[in-house]
Amino acid sequence: MKADQAVxxxxxxxxxxxxxxxxxxxxxxxxxxxxxxxxxxxxIEPGQVDALYLSGLIAMAREDFVAAEDWLERAILAKRDxxxxxxxxxxxxxxxxxxxxxxxxxxxxxxxxPAAPQIATQLANLLVAQDPERALVEFDAALAAGGSxxxxxxxxxxxxxxxxxSEAAEEAREVWRANPRGxxxxxxxxxxxxxxxxxxxxxxxxxxxxxxxPDNYAFHYDLALALHRxxxxxxxxxxxxxxxxxxPEDAQAExxxxxxxxxxxxxxxxxxxxxxxKRLPGAHLVQSAPIPEWRGEPLxxxxxxxxxxxxxxxxxxxxxxxxxxxxxxxxxxxxCPEALYALFAWEPALRRARILKRQATPQWEEGDTYVPIMSxxxxxxxxxxxxxxRFPYLTAPIDLSSAWHERIDDDGRLKVGVAWxxxxxxxxxxxxxxxxxxxxxxLATPGVRFYSLQVGPGRLERSLPEIENLAPDLxxxxxxxxxxxxxxxxITVDTSVAHVAGALGKPVxxxxxxxxxxxxxxxxxxxxxxxxQARIFRQPSRRDWSAVVAAVSEELERFCRCETPVxx
Numbered sequence: 001m002k003a004d005q006a007v008x009x010x011x012x013x014x015x016x017x018x019x020x021x022x023x024x025x026x027x028x029x030x031x032x033x034x035x036x037x038x039x040x041x042x043x044i045e046p047g048q049v050d051a052l053y054l055s056g057l058i059a060m061a062r063e064d065f066v067a068a069e070d071w072l073e074r075a076i077l078a079k080r081d082x083x084x085x086x087x088x089x090x091x092x093x094x095x096x097x098x099x100x101x102x103x104x105x106x107x108x109x110x111x112x113x114p115a116a117p118q119i120a121t122q123l124a125n126l127l128v129a130q131d132p133e134r135a136l137v138e139f140d141a142a143l144a145a146g147g148s149x150x151x152x153x154x155x156x157x158x159x160x161x162x163x164x165x166s167e168a169a170e171e172a173r174e175v176w177r178a179n180p181r182g183x184x185x186x187x188x189x190x191x192x193x194x195x196x197x198x199x200x201x202x203x204x205x206x207x208x209x210x211x212x213x214p215d216n217y218a219f220h221y222d223l224a225l226a227l228h229r230x231x232x233x234x235x236x237x238x239x240x241x242x243x244x245x246x247x248p249e250d251a252q253a254e255x256x257x258x259x260x261x262x263x264x265x266x267x268x269x270x271x272x273x274x275x276x277x278k279r280l281p282g283a284h285l286v287q288s289a290p291i292p293e294w295r296g297e298p299l300x301x302x303x304x305x306x307x308x309x310x311x312x313x314x315x316x317x318x319x320x321x322x323x324x325x326x327x328x329x330x331x332x333x334x335x336c337p338e339a340l341y342a343l344f345a346w347e348p349a350l351r352r353a354r355i356l357k358r359q360a361t362p363q364w365e366e367g368d369t370y371v372p373i374m375s376x377x378x379x380x381x382x383x384x385x386x387x388x389x390r391f392p393y394l395t396a397p398i399d400l401s402s403a404w405h406e407r408i409d410d411d412g413r414l415k416v417g418v419a420w421x422x423x424x425x426x427x428x429x430x431x432x433x434x435x436x437x438x439x440x441x442x443l444a445t446p447g448v449r450f451y452s453l454q455v456g457p458g459r460l461e462r463s464l465p466e467i468e469n470l471a472p473d474l475x476x477x478x479x480x481x482x483x484x485x486x487x488x489x490x491i492t493v494d495t496s497v498a499h500v501a502g503a504l505g506k507p508v509x510x511x512x513x514x515x516x517x518x519x520x521x522x523x524x525x526x527x528x529x530x531x532x533q534a535r536i537f538r539q540p541s542r543r544d545w546s547a548v549v550a551a552v553s554e555e556l557e558r559f560c561r562c563e564t565p566v567x568x
Contacts, residue, residue, distance in 0.1 A: 031288035061287035117147035132161035199230035251279035262518035271378035305367025313496035391505035400482035421458030502531035
């Protein structure tokens with residue numbers, strides 16, 4: 001969005017045209033042309049708000065977060081009642097997980113911007129991931145002030161984020177009943193039913209919508225998503241095929257197909273399709289950089305800059321491919337998250353690489369070409385992710401391991417680490433988390449000494465008689481690796497702890513939801529593709545964690561009675 005019409009009416013005609021050119025170029029991902037337009041505007045009219053805002057968006061696309069923050073703050077100062085720079089800055093701070101700064105800018109935006117329902121809704125949309133309870137209050141206030149269906153949609157997302165999915169679904173049904181043939185009410189009901197796991201009803205509603213609006217993209221995609229989450233592979237494949245015929249090369253459809261391929265072990269096709277993540281709306285990946293992206297061509301002595309990507313677990317999982325680059329004689333510099341730095345900087349297998357903490361602005365000068373770490377298997381032609389991988393491919397620092405061995409001493413009982421909660425701010429995180437109370441049977445297993453590896457949301461406040469809390473001393477992943485190295489077994493949900501144990505070559509039992517993510521999918525014999533020493537305990541039906549914990553408990557009891565010869 002550009003600044004309001006009153007501001008634009010006062011602009012010189014050439015500036016007006018340059019603004020349109022700049023934002024049009026940005027929409028086409030022609031960042032060089034967009035930057036040239038912004039710079040030309042600022043030469044004509046220094047401090048022009050659209051150009052400042054545009055410059056901030058371009059810097060964000062280049063992951064130059066320091067420059068992006070500066071440009072967006074300048075845009076706010078240039079016109080304090082223009083909402084878009086606030087929204088851009090809030091998105092930037094959220095992406096960097098800067099919660100206190102996010103809250104401060106949010107309050108500034110609320111105090112500075114007009115009290116319009118549309119603006120309140122836009123702000124609250126960003127608040128859902130940060131504070132869904134307050135977001136719900138903000139959406140309700142926007143609706144009371146005459147908010148549109150966007151405010152209603154936001155309210156329903158907040159309800160889902162708060163674990164009130166059935167309530168959200170019923171409210172969506174009420175909206176739809178008032179206008180059952182309307183595109184917006186149908187789309188809202190469809191996606192809310194998908195998020196509420198009412199897949200059969202979602203399929204019915206969206207199929208009906210498509211009958212009347214066959215070219216509606218949201219209906220096509222949300223129906224494919226419903227079938228994917230339902231686990232109906234045959235219907236899903238047919239639906240995605242129809243979607244791609246109408247919308248060729250659609251990134252979201254390709255992304256769903258990548259999930260299916262990777263879960264089924266079709267790695268050549270799956271990794272190729274997974275490249276579609278770079279084209280997803282709002283993708284948190286470098287969109288423009290001062291150095292070219294590596295496409296797998298011979299480097300001929302050029303330095304390769306490997307960029308971290310997505311979550312901590314993903315970086316741990318894909319770090320196995322760094323050694324292939326080094327063995328090929330490639331000069332590698334890996335920019336990793338701060339929480340992983342001590343671990344990677346220590347790792348003997350990566351001594352030939354340069355390991356740097358990733359800064360707010362990536363250190364582009366350290367490479368001649370770059371690659372996101374999760375593109376490596378595609379570019380390296382990997383046919384099986386654990387074949388030819390030596391486990392452990394990451395190890396714990398020796399000094400930390402020695403210190404943790406003193407803490408986790410051997411008293412003759414089996415030493416088992418446990419993690420039960422994923423990130424609740426993500427819908428998949430809520431699906432992957434086991435309620436604490438369900439673990440009581442597991443934690444009562446005789447002959448076992450349990451240790452909590454749970455950090456972040458869901459962590460224990462103190463040790464309990466049945467489990468010792470290690471979380472207060474797990475300062476970063478080097479500590480987590482060292483602690484896990486002292487254990488006999490890890491039992492965890494799909495979270496970074498599973499990747500820690502997997503990379504270490506430790507026996508790990510992973511409790512997964514009914515729709516298991518491709519990272520912990522198994523082959524026809526039940527073996528995990530990525531971690532051969534892992535065992536996967538999948539929900540037999542949706543939300544049935546009791547059955548999963550019962551199966552894990554029984555298996556652990558059998559092992560303690562020496563009825564099971566090996567843990568993994």
